[in-house]
Amino acid sequence: MDRNPLRRQLQIMRKSFFDQGYLDEQFVQLEELQDEANPNFVEEVVTLYYRDSARLILSIEQALERKPFDFNKLDAHMHQFKGSSSSIGAKKVKAESTQFREYCKSRNREGCTRCFQQLKKEYATLRKKLEAYFQLARQAGPMETACRPK
Amino acid sequence: MAVRRAEEMGGYGHSDFETEEVHVLAVDDSLVDRKVIERLLKNTSCKVTAVDSGRRALQFLGLDDDKEANGFNGLKVGLIITDYSMPRMTGYELLKSSVFREIPVVIMSSENIITRIDRCLEEGAEDFIVKPVKLSDVKRIIDYMTADFVGGGRRVINKRKLRDDSGDRSSLSPPYTIISIFIVNTGFSHQTSQNGKL
Numbered sequence: 001m002d003r004n005p006l007r008r009q010l011q012i013m014r015k016s017f018f019d020q021g022y023l024d025e026q027f028v029q030l031e032e033l034q035d036e037a038n039p040n041f042v043e044e045v046v047t048l049y050y051r052d053s054a055r056l057i058l059s060i061e062q063a064l065e066r067k068p069f070d071f072n073k074l075d076a077h078m079h080q081f082k083g084s085s086s087s088i089g090a091k092k093v094k095a096e097s098t099q100f101r102e103y104c105k106s107r108n109r110e111g112c113t114r115c116f117q118q119l120k121k122e123y124a125t126l127r128k129k130l131e132a133y134f135q136l137a138r139q140a141g142p143m144e145t146a147c148r149p150k
Numbered sequence: 151m152a153v154r155r156a157e158e159m160g161g162y163g164h165s166d167f168e169t170e171e172v173h174v175l176a177v178d179d180s181l182v183d184r185k186v187i188e189r190l191l192k193n194t195s196c197k198v199t200a201v202d203s204g205r206r207a208l209q210f211l212g213l214d215d216d217k218e219a220n221g222f223n224g225l226k227v228g229l230i231i232t233d234y235s236m237p238r239m240t241g242y243e244l245l246k247s248s249v250f251r252e253i254p255v256v257i258m259s260s261e262n263i264i265t266r267i268d269r270c271l272e273e274g275a276e277d278f279i280v281k282p283v284k285l286s287d288v289k290r291i292i293d294y295m296t297a298d299f300v301g302g303g304r305r306v307i308n309k310r311k312l313r314d315d316s317g318d319r320s321s322l323s324p325p326y327t328i329i330s331i332f333i334v335n336t337g338f339s340h341q342t343s344q345n346g347k348l
Binding site: 026029030032033038041044045048049051052079080082083084086087088089 | 283
């Protein structure tokens with residue numbers, strides 16, 4: 001464990017994301033692409049993810065207000081959202097996306113609406129955790145060596 | 151990367167690998183995925199251009215409707231890696247487009263559908279990566295695409311040929327006749343680089 005207390009806190013926080021299923025192995029892939037030349041790579045990707053997600057969430061919300069539902073369109077939006085969630089390792093969000101797409105395939109309006117509320121919750125939780133994480137990372141300062149747990 | 155003059159190029163005498171960098175054209179409509187694939191490729195010492203659609207890929211290669219086929223782009227593209235599911239032009243449609251006969255194409259997709267994979271490989275895709283893309287996926291592709299040069303062998307590109315089950319490339323016939331400058335210069339079809347290494 002790192003001697004720096006902030007960095008130790010960061011490691012504990014990070015570990016909890018994996019233990020509690022918020023993040024999966026793909027997040028580690030991103031971390032491994034971060035280096036001295038690209039010291040903020042992970043945060044940059046995650047920031048793009050927020051931007052992309054905001055757009056897609058809005059599109060889906062609007063689509064869910066239309067009657068009747070255009071399930072193909074909803075599925076298309078969610079396919080994109082699932083894709084980017086998968087690319088950053090957002091495990092729970094990805095799982096909700098998969099569930100949503102199942103409801104689209106079975107033309108289940110109620111299922112889609114319910115599932116989307118759950119998805120937004122998971123997304124908001126993840127975002128809050130990651131924002132706190134990167135903020136702490138900035139306070140903790142750069143690592144001397146790349147010795148990541150897991 | 152310097153622009154190469156026409157007289158320096160020609161048939162099989164010119165190597166992409168003198169600069170030791172493969173120029174990869176990445177095509178993906180997802181902002182997040184473009185950023186990731188770009189970093190993955192740079193991490194494997196590739197030069198990368200990332201575009202957001204098949205249309206833009208064609209434009210980059212100087213092969214869209216507005217230009218003639220000899221719109222030579224000074225930055226030779228040695229590999230195209232494209233997402234499958236894109237609006238307007240899918241990765242599969244991009245692959246089918248005859249202009250890519252001499253540039254190897256790798257397809258990426260989040261959906262692990264056997265029929266989709268088979269169709270892409272039958273249409274001549276070099277490989278198919280299931281997303282999310284990992285560093286090991288990219289390394290594997292770059293490694294085996296450049297491996298032929300280490301032994302001094304000639305690269306045979308799997309274009310428009312049915313792959314047999316063993317993926318044995320010796321059964322594939324040689325690349326197509328080269329008819330334009332830009333195609334000549336995508337030179338994987340070439341013998342050893344200076345020291346047999348990349």
